[in-house]
Amino acid sequence: MNEEDAERVDALFHALADRTRRDILRRVLAGEHSVSALAANYEMSFAAVQKHVAVLERAGLLTKRRSGREQLASGDVEAVRSVTAMLAGLEQIWRGRITRIDALLEADLSPEE
Amino acid sequence: MNEEDAERVDALFHALADRTRRDILRRVLAGEHSVSALAANYEMSFAAVQKHVAVLERAGLLTKRRSGREQLASGDVEAVRSVTAMLAGLEQIWRGRITRIDALLEADLSPEE
């Protein structure tokens, strides 16, 4: 894993580590929403929501397209999948550990061959 | 999703949003390691690594057990899976969007029924 990849993964997990951003992501995965339409759902200021959208965008979890004076945000499911893939990698490492433990137990129970 | 759940998920993603912590998690998923054995792999101070381990522990991604003067850390794959499950939920929401779009296209192509 090189430096760039690590930074990208940092950004992905960081973006997901905030409940407001996760909620925004839910909405934009379900369909396009303008930034102000998203902002209407939260107590905080418009600017705060706009920043959250920007964090998600920098992480690649959503993209924006202009439509007149609105900016429509849309979730990118591929980015979500890349996170899932990374976690699957971790799980695979764990599986290797279990396999090693099983092998040890096996060797213990039948020490000769 | 209630407050507690949200906090737990916050902690999980936050813990994963640091490359040193992800590397530590990789190692402890592969097998038990003492905190100082882990610390030996990084340039930073022992205390810094100890803090990273504590963050992972608070998030539930690893557990420690004492063995003499050492503290052995072990990765918890169930916590990793809970993150995967949460991402699968997001992907499911996205799938619903596609289904809706398909339905619209369908209705468009065959407007009577």
Place this chain on the structure above:
DNA sequence: ACAACGTACAACTGATTGGTTGTATGTTGG
């Protein structure tokens, strides 16, 4: 017994975060 080891924790620092308000710029409807 005691020096070295493994760990925990407090206090400090600089950087980053999540939030605010205010200002500027482009867009649209009447």
Place this chain on the structure above:
DNA sequence: CCAACATACAACCAATCAGTTGTACGTTGT
């Protein structure tokens, strides 16, 4: 044309973060 709308961005603030050093305390091997 112009008022209202949608967005962007800068400056600021309090809180948190990732790192440091220093101190304290239990454990172990000789």
